[in-house]
Amino acid sequence: MPTVTLNGRTASGFACPAGVKEAIYWSDDLPGFGMRCRASGARTWFVQYRTKAGQMRKHTLGNPQTVPFGKAQTEAGRLLASAKLGHDPAEEAAKAKGAVTVRELVASYLEHQKSRMKPRSYVELARHLEKHVKPLHGRPAGGLTQRTIVELLQGLATAGPVAANRVRASASAMFAWGMKAGLVSANPVAATFKPADEKPRERVLTNAELATIWNATDGSTDHDRIVRLLMLTGARREEIAGMRWAEVASGADGASTWVLPSDRSKNHLPHEIVLPAMAVELLPQPRQDKDGRRRELVFGEGAGPFSSWSRCKERLDARIVKAAAGERMPPWVLHDLRRTLVTRLNDLGVEPHVIEALVNHVSGASKAGVAGVYNRSAYAPQKRAALILWCHHVARLTGSETKEPDAAPENVVPLRKAG
Numbered sequence: 001m002p003t004v005t006l007n008g009r010t011a012s013g014f015a016c017p018a019g020v021k022e023a024i025y026w027s028d029d030l031p032g033f034g035m036r037c038r039a040s041g042a043r044t045w046f047v048q049y050r051t052k053a054g055q056m057r058k059h060t061l062g063n064p065q066t067v068p069f070g071k072a073q074t075e076a077g078r079l080l081a082s083a084k085l086g087h088d089p090a091e092e093a094a095k096a097k098g099a100v101t102v103r104e105l106v107a108s109y110l111e112h113q114k115s116r117m118k119p120r121s122y123v124e125l126a127r128h129l130e131k132h133v134k135p136l137h138g139r140p141a142g143g144l145t146q147r148t149i150v151e152l153l154q155g156l157a158t159a160g161p162v163a164a165n166r167v168r169a170s171a172s173a174m175f176a177w178g179m180k181a182g183l184v185s186a187n188p189v190a191a192t193f194k195p196a197d198e199k200p201r202e203r204v205l206t207n208a209e210l211a212t213i214w215n216a217t218d219g220s221t222d223h224d225r226i227v228r229l230l231m232l233t234g235a236r237r238e239e240i241a242g243m244r245w246a247e248v249a250s251g252a253d254g255a256s257t258w259v260l261p262s263d264r265s266k267n268h269l270p271h272e273i274v275l276p277a278m279a280v281e282l283l284p285q286p287r288q289d290k291d292g293r294r295r296e297l298v299f300g301e302g303a304g305p306f307s308s309w310s311r312c313k314e315r316l317d318a319r320i321v322k323a324a325a326g327e328r329m330p331p332w333v334l335h336d337l338r339r340t341l342v343t344r345l346n347d348l349g350v351e352p353h354v355i356e357a358l359v360n361h362v363s364g365a366s367k368a369g370v371a372g373v374y375n376r377s378a379y380a381p382q383k384r385a386a387l388i389l390w391c392h393h394v395a396r397l398t399g400s401e402t403k404e405p406d407a408a409p410e411n412v413v414p415l416r417k418a419g
Helices: 069-084 089-096 102-113 119-132 146-157 161-180 207-216 222-233 237-241 309-323 335-347 352-358 369-374 380-398
Strands: 022-027 033-038 043-050 056-062 248-250 256-260 271-275
Touching (some): 033 069, 043 069, 056 069, 056 089, 102 161, 119 161, 207 222, 207 309, 222 309, 222 335, 222 380, 335 352, 335 380, 352 380
Antiparallel strands (some): 248 256
16 A cells, blocks of 8 residues: 555545555555545544554544544554553553453353353364454454454465354354343354355265274274274264263173263263173273372373374374375375264164164154154164174274174164165
């Protein structure tokens, strides 16, 4: 944007050129002070400065019709001098007016959500709002425009389009809550577009890929055990990573019952699975904490559950490449194991409502409408039979030994194929 001689006489001649939405004219006498001209004809004085933390701020001083040039220049000089001393004039002005800043809105929303969200989800929410929305923290929450939000999201999208979508969702939820809490009067995120189009993942691993992953996880690390358990049970990774010994009860036949409590399940419903012997063998020996007591969590170290996902997945992929003499397997994620179990069990003839129950989904005809109200069956025998069938399938693919019953489970009824 041009640097011009900006004074009371010249200001009236500056306007937004045709075909441009906005033009900014900077004062050559006072760096950081300028006039913003929009295509609509609106013109405003403003100052731009960096905060002590290095964040760029813009603060509007008014329009030439109500604020004369001399007054705007004097105020601009005062604010720019204040910014050099480490102050944040825009945030201070918002507080003086009693307006809620974005920083205050973020703090209030996170405090409200902390006890209502799962720990991992809360960490992600806090990261979105405290890190990615940080450039807006000093601004009045009620004064943000859609354009401001779009510019923020577009900047994030250059590095990670999908991550920008997640930040948008978190910010929108925050402003929607702020409206209900009486802190803001509008949600500037609601009518913005998603920075990136997302397609649902459809990756189903082949039998050969399942065998490759199984063979590459033949170690005794937590990650190796978890990946195999994900393959055998179809559970979600956070469910396995946070498994507690109190949730697992051993059976006389080598199987164990794992009861996932409602506060750890995605749909907030308790979920019970009878783990076949092939899965039970993957559970490590109980560990001790630093005080010498038995650790409650099955996996991980310290006070929390297993969490080294990225680093361990990179190592696993490297082992797969090495085993294949440099040939890479098509990109895959751990959640693909869950989708693969569901798909392959359908191929093996397990009834859909049993598979839905096995992966703790509340959907489908068996749980819709009146059936959803009255059908409270957990299908425990059928789920166990389906997992035994699946363990036999994985064992055949990988050449592994299994202690599961040799006979076909009587509760699994193959579906007839049409034709």
